[in-house]
Every structure is written in structure tokens, then in C-alpha cells.
Amino acid sequence: MVGEMRPAPETPYDKYQQYLYEGRRGARTYRSDQALSYKVFLFNASSVRLTALRQIGLFDENISSYGGEDTEMAFRLWQQFPNGLYYDPEIKVIHHHYRTLPQVLNTVKIFGRRVVPYLAEKNPALSTQYGGNYFFKKNSGHPKWRHWLGRLWRTDVIFRLLWFLYEIVPFPFSNYLVRGLLASALLRGRARSQS
Numbered sequence: 001m002v003g004e005m006r007p008a009p010e011t012p013y014d015k016y017q018q019y020l021y022e023g024r025r026g027a028r029t030y031r032s033d034q035a036l037s038y039k040v041f042l043f044n045a046s047s048v049r050l051t052a053l054r055q056i057g058l059f060d061e062n063i064s065s066y067g068g069e070d071t072e073m074a075f076r077l078w079q080q081f082p083n084g085l086y087y088d089p090e091i092k093v094i095h096h097h098y099r100t101l102p103q104v105l106n107t108v109k110i111f112g113r114r115v116v117p118y119l120a121e122k123n124p125a126l127s128t129q130y131g132g133n134y135f136f137k138k139n140s141g142h143p144k145w146r147h148w149l150g151r152l153w154r155t156d157v158i159f160r161l162l163w164f165l166y167e168i169v170p171f172p173f174s175n176y177l178v179r180g181l182l183a184s185a186l187l188r189g190r191a192r193s194q195s
Helices: 015-022 050-056 069-080 101-114 116-122 124-129 144-153 156-168 174-194
Strands: 002-007 087-095
Touching: 002 015, 015 101, 015 174, 050 069, 069 116, 069 124, 101 116, 101 174, 116 124, 116 174, 144 174, 156 174
Parallel strands: 002 087
Antiparallel strands: none
């Protein structure tokens, strides 16, 4: 079960915080009687039966940098219990870990460089979730537009354009720009891991 995260009272409430706590994203896009995808099951506001954890194992200790350990564990849970992950908006969890969007983007870039290659190798199905379908050789049989879109999306020009637009566009429209910035940071990190 995953619950609803709410910001701590002392948290500055900027557009990025609005994206996190008010945006229609993640588990909020599911009804409470609908099984969740592992992609939206995060462990910072969750409860898992001990018997399930004993069956699938704990967090992967090879992941020593930020991120991915919860998605990787959720993937294993989902493989064993595909209809066992649910969202309950009535469960409220106060989140005290405030980070600015620039801090998050830097963390996501490092995650793309250090953790995603390991996750993609361990579970190839996770590679696509982290932009793997935009990384391949031009003549590999994949659509060429994805190759070029992946290359374009990780350029400084696109990143700066997205940031500029993020600063001037009001919430909730800024949510699309947050997603774009996160994707760009992740792809930039992945590109550095492959060079």
C-alpha cells in the first residue's frame, strides 16, 4: 500500500513542491481499488507485508548512490504480486525532506550516470523506464527519430529552454516542464555513463 505524501509545514511551497504534492502524477492517477504499476510505487509512503518482503528479498545493497532501490524492489514485488500494489489517499504521510528543483535535477543526473546502467543491466525491462529507448546505435532497427530526439533532449540548449519556460509558466502548466527537465537531466546523466 502506498499513501499520500504531504509537505511538512515548514516546507517552502514553490512550483516544484506544487508539482510533487498537487500534481496529477504517480499513484494519484490510480483509483484506490485499482492495482498500481511498480513504476509509481515509492517506498517513502508505503507499507508492505513482511511475508512479501521475505519472498522477494530486501533492497538491493549494490545500489549505493541515490535512487532506484525503491523502483527495483517494487519491480520485484510487482513480478511476484502483479495485483498486490495499491494506493490509499486516506493514508497521509508528512514529508520533511525539502529539496529545490535544481538540487533534484542534479541528483537525477547523477542517478542517470551511476545507478541506471546497473538497473538496466540487472533488469532490462527497467531500461525503457529510464530512457533506454532513446539510447541505441542509429542503424539498430529502432526508429531513427528516437535516436535524434534522445540526442536533442539531452543538450544544454533544450535544458536551458525548459528551465526558462519553467520559470515563467504558472502551475499547473509548469508540471509538463518539470517532467521535461527531469527527463533531460536523466538522459544527460545516462549519456555521461556511456561516454
